[in-house]
Amino acid sequence: MQDRLHILEDLNMLYIRQMALSLEDTELQRKLDHEIRMREGACKLLAACSQREQALEATKSLLVCNSRILSYMGELQRRKEAQVLGKTGRRPSDSVPPPERTPCRGRVCISDLRIPLMWKDTEYFKNKGDPHRWAVFLLLQLGEQIQDTEMVLVDRTLTDISFQNNVLFAEAGPDFELRLELYGACVEEEGALAGAPKRLATKLSSSLGRSSGKRVRASLDSAGGSGNSPILLPTPTVGGPRFHLLAHTTLTLAAVQDGFRTHDLALASHEENPAWLPLYGSVCCRLAAQPLCMTQPTASGTLRVQHAGELRNGTLVHGVLKGTNLVCYWRSEDADTGQEPLFTIAINKETRVRAGELEQASEWPFTLSISNQYGEDAVTNTLQVESREALQNWMEALWQLFFDMSQWKHCCDEVMKIETPAPRKPPQALAKQGSLYHEMVLSEPVAAGGPSEGLLLQNNAISAEIRALLSSYYSDR
DSSP states (O other): OHHHHHHHHHHHHHHHHHHHHHHTTTHHHHHHHHHHHHHHHHHHHHOOOHHHHHHHHHHHHHHHHHHHHHHHHHHHHHHHHHHHHHTTTTTTTTTOOOOOOOOOOEEEEEEEEEEEOOOOOOHHTOOOSSSOOEEEEEEEEETTTEEEOOEEEEEESEEEEOOOOEEEEEOOOOOOOOOEEEEEEOOOOTTTTTTHHHHHHHHHHHHHHHHHHHHHHHHHHHHHTTTTOSSSSOOSHHHHHHHEEEEEEEEOOOOOSSSSSEEEEEEEEOTTTTTTTOSSSEEEEEEEEEEEEHEEEEEEEEEEEETTTBOOTTTEEEEEETTTTTESSSSSHHHHTTEEEEEEEEETTTOEEEEEEOTTTTSSSEEEEEEEEEETTTEEEEEEEEEEEHHHHHHHHHHHHHHHHHHHHHSSOOOOOOOOOOOOOOOOOOOOOOOOOHOOOSSSSSOOHHHHHHHHHHHHHHHHHHHHHHHHHHOOO
């Protein structure tokens, strides 16, 4: 059965690679090949793990790789469908004609992620109950882009889960949907749950009665003995810890704010789930967005001042349209060196722009008038351009800016600060469970040539291989 699953899995990967090749999209093909290789490495790593921390990181890597592969598969399918429909000249029945303008792209960054916990009084204040621990992390998806946070160890001494990562998505539109998924796995002592199936079977047999209990006990024992129990111990394709979806939410443009904000979480787990955490039902974070029109120049060129600020007819300036300002300098080099501009014309949603032409002007006959209302006063700045083509370029850039403002809304009021995330580092070892077993230290060295030396060298070799694979995984992020 396992051989058949591996054959089907290999065929699926081959089909995905062939689809990527048929689209001649080298970038998507490179990403897909990379994730497939990382997935294969994660499976090997998981099979070689001998420590809990390594197994958790390998399982997390496998889950993230699977999510990315599924995302790329969906993107491949959409592009393949568009390619086929383009060749046949047809549109999908539910499609609409593309709009005349498309909004600019932008960057979206989420940071300061905190998820509050809601422990019972007896657990948090009186320190009663089973001392469970959980390994949790966040999976974030925006379109086909998938990112993950570091894994955090949680116990009842914490009041909230805090993730230190700044997660940046470099390609986003104003209609973005950022999905956050919280995954968790219960971290138990070695062998703590080894007898759980038998204890559960014994409890069921005693509570259901003698005859019924014997039948249930027999069915559970036979299923557990075969290693393929659908009730208690389902055998995954790859062994190791299992992460469960605990909660999720989706954030849109309306959630963007240059500050800390609280959002609702939809809980996806219940108390009977082995990975259940007492979540409060909310997530706190800072979600910022930077449209490209706010950070990159959209038009530039030489302008002649007819009436702008204190300058009068005939002054030549270099204009740069960037964000919500048309900034004018003496020379184009001044814009590159960060010199103070001569004057700045504000551009906002209420700005009025009008193109004109001077009747008796042999040079610079075309005009660009920009009007702003300040209280009861209207201020108009008039600039001249050299040709009709230049005037059309300026007008097109301004109309595109107005359209971007209408789509990105409050994100165009001012430039929000986004910090570039620091390079990901290989994960640190999770904190020990605090048991006497983990705190024991061997006081006697291993004898050379003894039976323990070979086992020690083998474990060290496996650990070194796992560290190398993890380092490669996080350096590619």
